[in-house]
């Protein structure tokens with residue numbers, strides 16, 4: 001087969017959250033000229049990305065999402081190590097699997113959960129095989145939980161990364177590309193992508209680093225900020241607590257079956273844990289409620305009493321950008337105007353796949369990867 005010609009473009013990426021930042025970096029690394037616009041500063045205080053636990057758990061998530069998202073997660077999980085290797089600085093990443101636990105009162109719910117995972121594994125055999133653990137096996141896997149749980153479920157190979165280290169490393173990578181003249185970064189620059197597209201079409205947009213004679217793309221990666229043009233987009237409130245609990249040793253994200261929402265404990269480095277997350281159909285960004293905080297912390301304490309001596313570093317609330325079907329999408333509204341959204345609770349799980357699908361379209365006008373995994377890409381009629 002002859003090699004596919006890769007189109008080079010000038011790209012205006014709007015929104016420097018998880019998706020926009022990753023896409024801008026990948027576009028520039030592939031030789032496109034990029035301008036990245038972010039409504040806030042580089043610390044993106046209104047974005048979902050800095051608050052997330054950044055678990056990469058396709059099989060665990062298969063209990064609550066569609067199989068195409070699971071396939072996107074599988075693809076991305078294999079892709080993250082290479083991406084992280086190409087970034088400056090170290091970003092914590094591990095694939096020690098996910099541990100699922102439950103208290104005796106929730107055994108019925110745990111059985112239902114295990115059946116669901118077994119069914120999904122049968123439908124998608126490339127997923128890791130869930131392993132049932134007895135008390136002894138559990139102790140072997142996670143010694144600090146010895147004698148606390150009779151049974152557990154282990155999902156090998158699942159991962160997690162440090163979201164804040166990733167966002168910072170992407171920023172450094174983009175600044176280096178800016179120094180080389182391939183990228184321009186615009187912080188505190190809220191942009192309306194539709195107006196920007198009109199400006200580009202009229203020939204009024206100028207950027208010194210843009211190449212003449214190549215197409216220009218405006219790519220809307222505004223997360224929930226895109227609601228101005230996408231009224232069916234909604235925010236799903238999530239509350240998390242960040243703790244420093246050096247007395248607790250857990251080697252992997254641990255989920256506790258819970259009657260109201262799946263609670264997880266995601267261990268980061270240096271004794272830091274992210275305990276999350278509520279999932280509430282509300283766009284209220286106000287601070288965590290007492291009820292949610294009590295539930296998250298008492299769930300963590302019920303897994304390991306060492307959390308009692310932990311120190312609360314932060315309590316955060318953020319909104320997950322979500323479409324009505326809870327699925328992600330890439331839409332090309334017309335040639336040169338693309339929007340990517342609906343990453344919901346799976347942004348870290350699926351961003352490498354979303355970025356590769358967007359790149360494939362921009363560079364070759366093909367969508368073979370999207371078709372392979374079942375990502376719906378909407379094209380102009």
Ligand SMILES: Cc1cc2nc3c(=O)[nH]c(=O)nc-3n(C[C@H](O)[C@H](O)[C@H](O)COP(=O)(O)OP(=O)(O)OC[C@H]3O[C@@H](n4cnc5c(N)ncnc54)[C@H](O)[C@@H]3O)c2cc1C
Nearest residue numbers: 015017018019039048054055191223225238346347348349
């Ligand atoms: C509590 C919580 C826990 C989570 N845990 C996980 C997890 O464990 N695993 C996982 O995979 N995912 C998780 N997520 C989901 C993940 O964080 C999101 O899916 C992801 O951040 C969405 O990425 P995004 O780039 O679309 O949006 P965001 O990260 O929200 O970024 C959007 C950016 O666009 C900017 N913007 C908005 N309007 C404009 C404008 N007009 N002009 C310029 N810029 C603009 C915003 O300021 C923001 O920086 C979690 C989310 C939450 C809230």
